[in-house]
Amino acid sequence: MSPSDFPARLLQTLGPDTVLTAADDIAPWLADWRGLYKGQAQAVVRPRSTEEVAACLALCQQAGVAVVPRGGNTGLCGGATPDASPANVVLSLDRMNAIRSIDTIANTMVAEAGCILGNLRRAAQEAGRLLPLSLAAEDSSQIGGNVATNAGGVNVVRYGMARELVLGLEAVLPTGEVFHGLRTLRKDNTGYDLKQLLIGSEGTLGVITAVALRLFPRTDVRSVVLAAVESPMQALRLFELLFQKCGARLQAFEFFSGDCVDLVLKHAEGVQEPFAQRYPAYVLVELADTADEAALNALLESVIGQALEEGLCLDAAVSASLAQLQALWKLREEISEAQRADGPHLKHDVSLPIERIPDFMASAEARVRALYPDIRPYIFGHFGDGNLHYNLSRPAGADRDWAAAHGAAITDAVLDEVNRYGGSISAEHGIGQLKRDHFLHSKNPLELRLMREIKAVLDPAGIMNPGKLL
Numbered sequence: 001m002s003p004s005d006f007p008a009r010l011l012q013t014l015g016p017d018t019v020l021t022a023a024d025d026i027a028p029w030l031a032d033w034r035g036l037y038k039g040q041a042q043a044v045v046r047p048r049s050t051e052e053v054a055a056c057l058a059l060c061q062q063a064g065v066a067v068v069p070r071g072g073n074t075g076l077c078g079g080a081t082p083d084a085s086p087a088n089v090v091l092s093l094d095r096m097n098a099i100r101s102i103d104t105i106a107n108t109m110v111a112e113a114g115c116i117l118g119n120l121r122r123a124a125q126e127a128g129r130l131l132p133l134s135l136a137a138e139d140s141s142q143i144g145g146n147v148a149t150n151a152g153g154v155n156v157v158r159y160g161m162a163r164e165l166v167l168g169l170e171a172v173l174p175t176g177e178v179f180h181g182l183r184t185l186r187k188d189n190t191g192y193d194l195k196q197l198l199i200g201s202e203g204t205l206g207v208i209t210a211v212a213l214r215l216f217p218r219t220d221v222r223s224v225v226l227a228a229v230e231s232p233m234q235a236l237r238l239f240e241l242l243f244q245k246c247g248a249r250l251q252a253f254e255f256f257s258g259d260c261v262d263l264v265l266k267h268a269e270g271v272q273e274p275f276a277q278r279y280p281a282y283v284l285v286e287l288a289d290t291a292d293e294a295a296l297n298a299l300l301e302s303v304i305g306q307a308l309e310e311g312l313c314l315d316a317a318v319s320a321s322l323a324q325l326q327a328l329w330k331l332r333e334e335i336s337e338a339q340r341a342d343g344p345h346l347k348h349d350v351s352l353p354i355e356r357i358p359d360f361m362a363s364a365e366a367r368v369r370a371l372y373p374d375i376r377p378y379i380f381g382h383f384g385d386g387n388l389h390y391n392l393s394r395p396a397g398a399d400r401d402w403a404a405a406h407g408a409a410i411t412d413a414v415l416d417e418v419n420r421y422g423g424s425i426s427a428e429h430g431i432g433q434l435k436r437d438h439f440l441h442s443k444n445p446l447e448l449r450l451m452r453e454i455k456a457v458l459d460p461a462g463i464m465n466p467g468k469l470l
């Protein structure tokens, strides 16, 4: 098939209701969530079934047309945005949004890729189960996008990333062949685990059409403490004690600097200074269990009592009501928005071997201050997973476009430190277009070669999401 026959064949095969080609119809599909990336496409395809996805990919491969899978478009790295070539096809999963099954004996859910994550969490809840994957964009992002980016979120310290929650998946390869891996087995040692290649592949190997997920008991009983700490090292020691004493009940362990609290108090409404005095940093700890609130509260109070006695924190506020619990969480949840209100800034979503976080933080700060002594770091993140949002705002009084003008050198310095400490330049959000250059520099040659060879096996014509990741 020649490229000029392609649009007609696509329309003929899938129909005008599924294939959009008018410029006005496809315009909303060409930019990313923040409007940082814009691209072009000749068509947007919105299939309703795995068979339609397969038919679309087979035609694209025959014509050598690039395909950009698109979920909820909340990935912040430009991964679901087409590049500048006008020949692209954007393949949106939004109409494949059925829950195929929920099983409360096997504790599994099978859902199509276009299901909104928040809807799946609510469906699990109604069935008396927990789908622990939870992130601020859950009411827009799709489970297919979550799996394609190996999403994380706030409960990773207990339940792991998306990768650990997927039991099986169904995907369409660029040849149009369907990979039937939608198994719900807990144990399966029959060779290479091929589904893991598709998880985190950011649409570069194939299109995920359905996933089988693990469910857990609902943990409706929650207890939260905000602990003040003098340093990241003290936060580490507190983590060590909590993990030992609370085990699997430890559901979140979030860190933020005292400066983050300043920013939140300045920009967010309905938040209060948590203690009579300001401390260098804070840790928000959540324990959760299936039952027995009194026992959970007593456990948290006794562990925090021990931590105060042993000098593992400076001060602590335990939630005594749901309102207090929500108020403590609000301090953490409002940080991103408060930093956005403060103006353009540099974001680095990095992870480190957890025990090296204190040294990394000291050395990264020295590097960036050597470049710009008055830069304002706002460091927070999922400390229990070794994941920091190492965000830097412009010096007080600098122009709003300061970050754009000086960002490249600062980001190079931060990511260089991440590599030096054996960390990862992308903990949660993936690579997309945004971090491609740093990714190509940070991986060792053998890893890159193997990734390219895997890509060539699964996508020999190179039609899947070109210009992303590799």
Ligand code: FAD
Residues within 6 Å of the ligand: 033, 068, 069, 070, 071, 072, 073, 074, 075, 076, 078, 079, 080, 093, 113, 134, 135, 136, 137, 140, 141, 142, 143, 144, 145, 146, 147, 148, 149, 150, 151, 152, 153, 154, 202, 203, 204, 206, 207, 208, 209, 428, 429, 430, 432, 465, 468
């Ligand atoms: P999209 O943005 O549509 O796509 C992301 C990538 O996956 C693209 O490369 C796309 O081509 C590919 N893709 C999408 N669907 C498929 C499919 N069916 N098959 C194959 N490839 C596909 N992420 C976290 O991990 N943790 C967080 O805590 C977190 N918080 C966030 C908070 C906010 C406010 C926002 C805006 C984003 C946040 N994110 C977070 C990032 C984002 O929500 C996740 O990366 C999410 O998993 C992306 O899902 P999506 O459906 O929006 O995917």
Ligand code: ZN
Residues within 6 Å of the ligand: 153, 381, 382, 389, 428
């Ligand atoms: Zn995060």
